[in-house]
Amino acid sequence: MSSTSVSKVECPECGHxxxxxxxxxxxxxxxLRRQYENKSAQDKLLIEQQQRTLASERQQLIEEKAQQAEQVANTVAQQVKEKTTLLRKSIAQELEAERTEQFKLLQQELNDKSEQLKQLSRTQIELERIKREKSELKESIEAEAELKLTRQLAAEKQRIQQAEADKNSLYLAEKEKIIEQLKNQLDIAKRKAEQGSTQLQGEVQELAIEEWLNEQFPLDTIEEIKKGARGADCLQIVNTRNRTRCGVIYYESKRTQSFQPGWIEKFxxxxxDQGADIGVLVTQAMPADLDRLGLKEGIWICSFEEFKGLSLVLRDSIIRTSRAIATQENKGEKMVMLYDYLTGNEFRMQVEAIVEGFSQMQEDLNKEKRAMMSIWKKREKQIEKVLFNTANMYSSIHGIAGNVIKALPSLDLPEEN
Structure with missing residues (x-):
């Protein structure tokens, strides 16, 4: 029997x-389907139960956080209220103690006055004055003494008030004087810091020139002219990998407020004297007939920023000229050719074209400096305003609370020895 016939069964009743x-x-x-559906239903119920549990825990956590925040706020408010109440009570107690002491002194003085009046009355009785005259005199003296005492108390009160007012006005005047002196000292210090020493500024520019040349031209020889020696500030001997001493550039540094025409002849x-080929005068103040880099009486005159571009062009021109005249036999003609080229109009226009970029950079830098100075000045005014308002607030609180508020050394006058 085949496997197909074995797997089939015929129903005895219907024959199917x-x-x-x-x-x-x-x-x-x-x-399997029922098991999977049951398992899925159980998992779904479990997930829903977990979600409900998580939601309940999340809501409970939110409520706990809100309760804690409310408790912290209530605690802080209660502490602030308690400290405020204590401070007010302390101030009130001190004021009450001061008033009580003053009242005792006045009462004692009044008792003394009354005792004197009684003594005076007894003296009048002992002088055998009649009873009616004695009574009238006593009343008269008492009334007069009371009026006098009232006037004295009023005068003393007015004197104390005037003294306190004078003291406060003097104190405020002293504070204003100190603030004014501090402002003047601050302005003087700022001006000194901005201006600096002329000699120090010149030395800083000399060092900056030497450092820039050494960093930019490692093959060249940069010689510093020592202080006190005759000559300019810096000597640049131009070298290449194939040639030495192609030419010499002489630098003079000036950093003063005005340009002196005598500098050119001396330079x-x-x-x-040094046998240099080109002279460059780096100055902060330009001549009256030059507002930027230019050639004046055979000397190149420029600012510190223009010097960087000018030195690149001068060195390249010296190298090119040295190569061009290397084959020439007449050494004097070489020097003439070099001098004519470096002092010619073509070379000057090339230099000006290169330096235009540096001039634009210098102008942008000056704009940034002015903007930063404006920001610093605004912040300085804001700080002064905050300090002034803080001092006023401290003085008002100190005047109300008295010695309860501890003194701040930075806001009080120093004590005299």
Missing amino acids: TFDVNEVLSHQLEEK KQDIR
Whole structure:
């Protein structure tokens, strides 16, 4: 019998033939499906229960946080209220004690006055004055003494008030004087810091020139002219990998408020003494007929920023000229050619074109400096305003609370020895 016939069963009642494998497969599939649905339903219920639990815990956590925040706020408010109440009570007690002491002194003085009046009355009785005259005199003296005492108390009160007012006005005047003196000292210190020493500024520019040349041209020889020696500030001997001493550039540094025409003649003499080819005068103040880099009486005059671009062009021109005249035999003609080229109009226009970029950079830098100075000035005014308002607030509180508020050394006058 085949496997197909074995897996099939015929119903004895209806004669219908069933496939046993198919029935078993269907039953197994139905069982697995019910198990999967039951498992899915259980998992869904479990997930929903966990979600409800998480939501409940989250809501509980939110409520706990709110309660804690409310408790902290209530605690802080209560502490602030308690401290405020204590401070007010302390101030009130001190004021009450002061008033009580003053009242006792006045009462004692009044008792003394009354005792004197009684003594005076007894003296009048002892002088055998009649009873009516004695009574009238006593009343008169008492009334007069009371009026006098009232006037004295009023006068003393007015004197004390005036003294306190004068003291406060003097104290405020002293504070204003100190603030004014501090402002003047601050302005003087700022001006000194901005201006600096002229000699120190010149030395700083000299060092900056030497450092820039050494960093920019490692093949060249940068010689510093020592202080006190005759000559300019810095000597640049131009070298290349193939040639040495192609030419010499002489630098003079000036950093003063005005340009002196006598500098040029002295500098030209120094150039001749040192045997240099070109002279460059780096100055903060330009001549009256030059507002930027230019050639004046054979000397290049420029600012510190323009010097960087000018030195690059001068060095390149010296190297090119040295190469061009290397084959020339007449050494004097070489120097003439070099001098004519470096002092010619073509070379000057090339230098000006290169330096235009540096000039624009300098202008942008100046704009940034002005903007920063404006910001610093605004912040300085804001700080002064905050300090002034703080001092006023401290003085008002100190005037009300008295010695309860501890003194601040930075806001009080120093004690005299």
